[in-house]
Amino acid sequence: MRENIYLQIYNDYSSRIHSGQLPPGAKLPSESELAESYGTSRETVRKALNLLFREGYIHKIKGRGSFVLDMTRMDFPVTGLISFKEMGDTLGGPSRTLVEETVQEPAGSMPARQLQIPEDALIWKVTRAREIEGERIILDKDYFRADIVPFLSRDIAAGSIYEYLEGELGLKISYAKKLISVEPSTEEDHRLLDLKKYTHIVVVRNYVYLENTVLFQYTESRHRLDKFQFVDFARRVRR
Amino acid sequence: MRENIYLQIYNDYSSRIHSGQLPPGAKLPSESELAESYGTSRETVRKALNLLFREGYIHKIKGRGSFVLDMTRMDFPVTGLISFKEMGDTLGGPSRTLVEETVQEPAGSMPARQLQIPEDALIWKVTRAREIEGERIILDKDYFRADIVPFLSRDIAAGSIYEYLEGELGLKISYAKKLISVEPSTEEDHRLLDLKKYTHIVVVRNYVYLENTVLFQYTESRHRLDKFQFVDFARRVRR
DNA sequence: TAGTGGTCTAGACCACTCA
DNA sequence: GAGTGGTCTAGACCACTAC
Numbered sequence: 001m002r003e004n005i006y007l008q009i010y011n012d013y014s015s016r017i018h019s020g021q022l023p024p025g026a027k028l029p030s031e032s033e034l035a036e037s038y039g040t041s042r043e044t045v046r047k048a049l050n051l052l053f054r055e056g057y058i059h060k061i062k063g064r065g066s067f068v069l070d071m072t073r074m075d076f077p078v079t080g081l082i083s084f085k086e087m088g089d090t091l092g093g094p095s096r097t098l099v100e101e102t103v104q105e106p107a108g109s110m111p112a113r114q115l116q117i118p119e120d121a122l123i124w125k126v127t128r129a130r131e132i133e134g135e136r137i138i139l140d141k142d143y144f145r146a147d148i149v150p151f152l153s154r155d156i157a158a159g160s161i162y163e164y165l166e167g168e169l170g171l172k173i174s175y176a177k178k179l180i181s182v183e184p185s186t187e188e189d190h191r192l193l194d195l196k197k198y199t200h201i202v203v204v205r206n207y208v209y210l211e212n213t214v215l216f217q218y219t220e221s222r223h224r225l226d227k228f229q230f231v232d233f234a235r236r237v238r239r
Numbered sequence: 240m241r242e243n244i245y246l247q248i249y250n251d252y253s254s255r256i257h258s259g260q261l262p263p264g265a266k267l268p269s270e271s272e273l274a275e276s277y278g279t280s281r282e283t284v285r286k287a288l289n290l291l292f293r294e295g296y297i298h299k300i301k302g303r304g305s306f307v308l309d310m311t312r313m314d315f316p317v318t319g320l321i322s323f324k325e326m327g328d329t330l331g332g333p334s335r336t337l338v339e340e341t342v343q344e345p346a347g348s349m350p351a352r353q354l355q356i357p358e359d360a361l362i363w364k365v366t367r368a369r370e371i372e373g374e375r376i377i378l379d380k381d382y383f384r385a386d387i388v389p390f391l392s393r394d395i396a397a398g399s400i401y402e403y404l405e406g407e408l409g410l411k412i413s414y415a416k417k418l419i420s421v422e423p424s425t426e427e428d429h430r431l432l433d434l435k436k437y438t439h440i441v442v443v444r445n446y447v448y449l450e451n452t453v454l455f456q457y458t459e460s461r462h463r464l465d466k467f468q469f470v471d472f473a474r475r476v477r478r
Numbered sequence: 479t480a481g482t483g484g485t486c487t488a489g490a491c492c493a494c495t496c497a
Numbered sequence: 498g499a500g501t502g503g504t505c506t507a508g509a510c511c512a513c514t515a516c
Contacts, residue, residue, distance in 0.1 A: 004484085004485070004486095005485085005486075006485080006486090030500075030501060030502080031501080031502065032500090032501085032502095040486075040487085041486065041487045041488060041489090042487095042488090042489095042502095043282070043485095043486075043487075043488090043505095044485080044486060044487080046502085046503085047485085047486095049502090054293075056414065059413065059414075059450075059452055060501095060502065060503095061450060061451075061494090061495085061501085061502080062493070062494050062495080062501070062502045062503065063493075063494035063495035063496080063500080063501050063502065064494085064495060064496085064500095064501065064502080065495095065500090065501060065502075066501095066502080067452070069452065070452070174298065174474070175295065175298075175472065175473060175474045176472075176473055177470070177471070177472050177473075178469075178470065178471035178472075178473070179468065179469070179470055179471075180419070180467075180468065180469040180470075180471070181467060181468050181469075182421065182441060182464040182465065182467055198439075200437075200439065200464055202421060211298075211300060212300070213298055213306070213308065213309070225421040225439055226421065228419075228420060228421055229418065229419065229420050230417075230418070230419040230420075230469070231416070231417070231418055231419075232416070232417035232418075232419070232471065233414065233415075233416050233417075234414060234415055234416075234417070235413070235414045243503090243504070243505095244504085244505075245504080245505090269481075269482060269483080270482080270483065271481090271482085271483095279505075279506085280505065280506045280507060280508090281483095281506095281507090281508095282486095282505075282506075282507090283504080283505060283506080285483085285484085286504085286505095288483095299482095299483065299484095300482085300483080300513090300514080301482070301483045301484065301512070301513050301514075302481080302482050302483065302512075302513035302514035302515075303481095303482065303483080303513085303514060303515080304481090304482060304483080304514095305482095305483080
């Protein structure tokens with residue numbers, strides 16, 4: 001199976017930029033040149049360049065060309081939470097996931113409200129603590145609609161639930177909404193995390209939707225204040 | 240001057256969705272039908288629909304069509320900080336901006352490091368407190384390169400600096416990077432804000448770049464914990 | 479099978495930048 | 498004036514959905 005041409009161009013250039021082969025400020029070939037060298041049309045090249053643009057890899061100036069942006073200080077991922085794995089990498093220390101609980105049960109009031117399902121509908125509830133450099137810093141509480149995710153296990157929860165959902169189950173995730181706020185920490189936070197003296201905790205609520213617009217997962221990610229970081233990259237939209 | 244066709248289509252449909260004329264779940268005309276009715280080509284229609292898609296207005300399914308997403312629970316703006324003005328609206332109470340300081344001075348160590356300029360380079364420094372329902376909740380500290388923004392005043396700072404930069408000065412903003420974290424509150428925070436008992440504060444660092452990739456503004460927005468909220472909407476990207 | 483969105487083509491004209 | 502990116506066209510074939 002042949003990959004889409006525009007994704008091929010996108011992948012070629014994003015990896016060249018990542019590797020440093022194309023340093024910040026470097027000029028990309030013009031759209032016509034790229035079209036010629038890839039044996040494709042200019043519109044297809046533009047599709048690839050617009051992807052690179054939207055993700056912050058390059059920067060385009062009418063009349064001049066496309067140039068590599070300086071992403072050295074752009075802490076990857078370009079946008080989003082510094083993920084668990086990357087936090088471990090960044091801090092250099094060892095990190096691991098402690099699966100607290102993996103159970104199937106009726107939703108109950110809070111998850112039912114968040115997932116917009118009846119309180120007696122079945123859900124999978126996964127509770128995990130994230131330990132970095134010997135300290136439990138993040139508490140992840142995931143809730144999945146059991147009619148969509150029929151089975152989960154401690155093993156799956158210990159690895160990447162994400163890969164399981166998209167790979168094994170073939171679920172097609174379409175979009176997600178995050179809500180970030182700061183709230184008083186609960187008794188559970190103190191029990192499952194090394195919260196020190198902190199009286200508050202950063203709460204990241206994540207609502208995940210499938211391609212058919214069904215909300216099937218709600219996650220509450222609770223971060224210790226001092227270790228929380230979020231990066232957002234936005235292109236200016238003129239209208 | 241005629242507006243781009245694809246922006247026209249985008250504006251037509253985004254406003255119809257906002258107004259509720261097109262309710263959640265409604266099916267848009269097919270791409271061919273839209274092309275016909277706007278007297279344009281399908282690729283142009285697709286440009287408009289992809290904009291609507293990226294911004295979370297609609298949702299496309301191959302073989303079925305395009306459908307309006309349910310944004311009722313999507314707190315506008317779809318992504319980003321609940322801005323000062325909107326916070327006022329949401330909370331219903333009166334809100335105002337207190338300009339603390341508007342001075343031109345040498346950058347000094349901190350702003351110089353953030354803006355990546357010499358410490359003796361001139362900058363404009365604007366300090367503003369945001370009051371909502373009688374409480375000073377947000378402290379905005381803006382730093383502008385004075386070689387790019389030659390003049391600022393208390394009046395401009397009291398209104399929309401943003402409009403001044405893009406309108407009056409004609410600056411072309413290209414992109415911005417935000418970094419969100421939680422830090423211990425400073426003496427200045429307590430002096431300029433109604434911080435109550437809170438020992439920590441949410442810090443949003445904003446780096447604003449022009450089209451020529453020059454970093455010209457650095458803003459530190461300091462929010463009282465209990466009033467902070469950030470929304471992020473992301474489409475799933477498959478690669 | 480008919481209809482839909484996803485990709486792609488091979489042109490075209492425009493506005494802008496730079497020498 | 499040569500080169501660049503921004504917009505647009507009028508087709509084409511494909512993969513997927515629904516009936």
